[in-house]
Amino acid sequence: MQNATAPRPQTKASLERLFNPRSIALVGATERSIWSTAAYDNLMRFGFSGKLHFINPKGGTFFGAPAATSCAATGEEIDAALLMVPESKMAEVFDDLEQAGVCGSVILSAGFAEVGESGADRQRRMADAARAAGIRILGPNCLGFANFVASTPIWTTPLRRPMANPNVALVSQSGSVASQLEQFAYQQRVGLTHMISTGNEADIDVADAIEYLARLPEPKAIALFLESVRNPARFIDAVKAAGAAGKQVVVLKVGSSEAAARAAQAHTGSLVGDDRVFDAMCRQVGISRVHSMEELVVTADLFARLGPVRGKGLAVSAMSGGLCEIVTDQAEAGGIPIPQLAEQTTGALRETLPALATPANPLDLTGAAMLQPELISRTLATLAGDASVGILGFMFEAPLKEDKRGAARMFIKHVGEGFKTTGKPCLMMSSTFSAVNADARALTEECGVVYSGGGVRHCLSAIGHLLRRGEWEARQTRAAVVAASAQVAGGRPATERQVLDYLAAQGVPVVPASIVDSADEAVRVAASLGEPVALKILSPDIAHKTEVGGVVLNVRGNDAVRTAYDRIMASVSAARPEARISGVIVSPMRTTGVELFVGTLHDPQWGPAIVVGLGGVFVEALKDTSMRLLPISEQDALAMFDELRGRALLDGFRGAAAVDRQALARVVVDIGQAALALGPDLVSLEINPLLADGVRIEALDGLTEWSTVNEQA
Incomplete structure (x- = not known):
């Protein structure tokens, strides 16, 4: 039992005790609450083998077992607690949790930062109390977590039973979205290892969850649903830790960065748009960003089973010319390379294919494959031998129930035989979005086939992410990150000439230029250059020179230079009489490039x-x-x-x-x-x-x- 006056440190081990507890307390347990009932039913459905405590200040019997009036009253140390109590009772609850040695808590209760500043203040006070007690918080305003690997859920809406061989972890700031994603993953037979809802993130945030999952052997990919990122630096570090552990991060993010609104009038800010900074970060650190819930699950699943793809492009075959055309169009729209096959490959295909089939990529096997299914395995092996191909795809639906003649099994068996000979990542994909039940998954796995029911659109999108991640990893092996320079001395460059001179000092090539303060001097400088020149006003108060008539280009001859100088000065004086004028820049005219x-x-x-x-x-x-x-x-x-x-x-x-x-x-x-x-x-x-x-x-x-x-x- 922990001493209440000696707060325990919040260590990584405390996250392990929270997410993989041996004992759980349902604080506020009652059979009248749908949240309490769902949490209990999930624990029973999963077959939780640890100790379960029911806590209710009034005592009584719940779910067939007596309830203690507090965690401390159990007389046992408890790893994790689900708090289903009003916000007003939180302070006394944490005192009780500390006495019982509780290491982590899931807070279902709402009414905190999501309701405004007063709620945010209550959330800060609660987090301070938990921190003082050494208790980690998941939430508040969250549905909890589910550790499918350890058959341990603390989750407050109904869940399906764990699936065999799970390999995708899910982290979501929205509990409701996490529930929908869990249902869809089950429909596609994508096995989840963990599901974590972070809610308001008073303590444990998305970065903590990613770092925790990165250390575990079971997740091969991590799917994220984000509304915001509260600590960008820690988030990036966590993603890098996941990448170093061989786990790809796939993210669906809503909302936007406010870079454009906060960048004053700088053109750069207005060009960025609402979400471009986050997009840039994803490309830079190797995150795969998707734009729908379906794409999130399908992409994370294929990363978990196939991994990043090192190669130039995709080769696809099907028993339908129409499907091949659909694949071609959608791959081109998605920037997914469908390489032209080498002459050696097309020659080998001609020896295998019937006369009515054309060797190409995508490859239409025609109806001949219905009578000669061995064409599937032979052509897949040939396609894989092409140096331009990094990943192979075959279009075919896995049946939800085995047909009486076993035709589907025969075709999928030949797909598997072809895949086994390639030595490259291979995927059998449905043509339309299709459910995948236990029979379909068992059949494809028996035949050695990786199968997705995501349909052409989502499967191709996922393949694009696999290829881009492979390219990103290849770049990382070649790239040396440029370190930031030290703060430059000598003030701030403000005018155009100061900026260009500063850039030149930093090694950036700049156009030669002279600053003049008279028409005669402009003529002299232009003559010395011996080529057409450009004249531009120089003023610390004028950012966009063309708008005030401050630029004249492609000027030839002394008279033209003099006229251009005078015209610039007159135009600028009329448009911006208050502006400070430092002179006129004369530089050689560049006409090509x-x-x-x-x-x-x-x-x-x-x-x-x-x-x-x-x-x-x-x-x-x-x-x-x-x-x-x-x-x-x-x-x-x-x-x-x-x-x-x-x-x-x-x-x-x-x-x-x-x-x-x-x-x-x-x-x-x-x-x-x-x-x-x-x-x-x-x-x-x-x-x-x-x-x-x-x-x-x-x-x-x-x-x-x-x-x-x-x-x-």
Whole structure:
């Protein structure tokens, strides 16, 4: 028994005692409560083998057993407790829990942070009391957890019995969504190892749950439903721990980051959109993000059974040309590569296939396979030998009941024989969304086939995630993370020229330029350059120069330069008479190359991030951008280029010089480092455009925005 005056530390072991308890107390037990009844029924259905205590301050008999008036009154040490008591009784309950040596508690009760500030204050006081007593809290306002591996649920709505060989863990901030996901997983025969509902997260949060699950042998993938992330740094560390343990994290997140609203008027913030920062984090740390409950379960299931896929693409075969066409269209829409087969592969297929079949990917076996099912195994083996194929798929439904002739068994047997010869990940998938019962799962496993009833859409989406995770892991082996630079001395760059000079000092190539304060000096500088020039106003008060007539491009000849200078000064004075004018920038005119936008922002939740997209006026018109959290590596930057819809422009579109992507990646990394070195008061650093012309890459314009006033400007 623990001394009430000596709080126990909250250790990792305490989570083990909570999630794998040998003794449980149902505090507030009563047969009149659906929550209490469901919790008891779940424990009986699972066959919980530990000690179960019923606690009710009035005593009595519940579920056929006498109830103690308190946990301490049992005279035994208790591992975990389900608290089904009003919020007003929580303080005295924790005193009792401490006396009974309770290590962890599940709090069903609501009326805390979810109801506003007064509830948040009550939640803080409750968490403080639990912390002082050394008691971990799951909740409040949560449905609990279920440890399917240990047949131990503390869950307050009805659950189905554990399945054999479970391999997917589920963590959800919403208990109701977790219940729906558990039902769907059962329908698909996806065995859950654990299900944890974190509720308001007064203590145990999603990161704690991920870290706990990462240490266990049974979960092979972790599925998350998130509404928010309260501690981003710990969340990222937990995901990395899961990855290091070989467990892929798949997330369905609702809601959005408020980066755009909090980034002042910086263009970078407005380009990000509500959810782009979280998306960028997922890509960067290797999380697979999905967008439906069905996709969450199907994807986590296939990660658990197949793992990440190292390879170039997917090869699919079916006994229907129409299905093959559907697969082709949906794979293209989802960015899943369906590679063209090598001539050696198509030649081998011609020797196997009937004359009416065309060797291609996807491969239509035609109705001939109905009469010659051995075509399935032979063609699968041939497809697997193609170097461009990383994963194989076969379209066929597993029957819910064995048909009398055993036809389905015969076909699936040949699928299994083909899969066994490949040495590559293989999946048999249903064409439509289909239930998977115990008979279907048993038949496919007997034949050595990994089968999903997720249908074309969800199975292809999951395969895309498997391939992208494989690519991400390959990049990680090549990438060296760039460390953040130290805080730069000498104040804050504010004007365009200060920004470009600062970037140049940080190793970023910038366009040559001179600052002039007269038309005569502009003429002299332009003549010395010996080529067309660009003139731009220089002012700490003017961020967007074109809007005030502060830019004239492609100027040739002395008279034209003089006229351009005078026109800029007149236009700016009329549009912004109060603006401070530092001069006019004269620089060589660049007429070829791809204009890119590179901008950084500081998200209030996730920290500094960097955005790359098509530049110039297109950055606002097209919003074709990719994002990562800082710092980034060159491999991250290269991946960002591949995510742009306009990436073809980098590769010599219509005769233009192809951009040196590796050199461009180094420049983007240097821009990110330069932004980090400016410190936490930097709201945004923007380069628009960053001109990429073959091997020549130059920043042509720069802008900074700060969270406080720059007194040096």
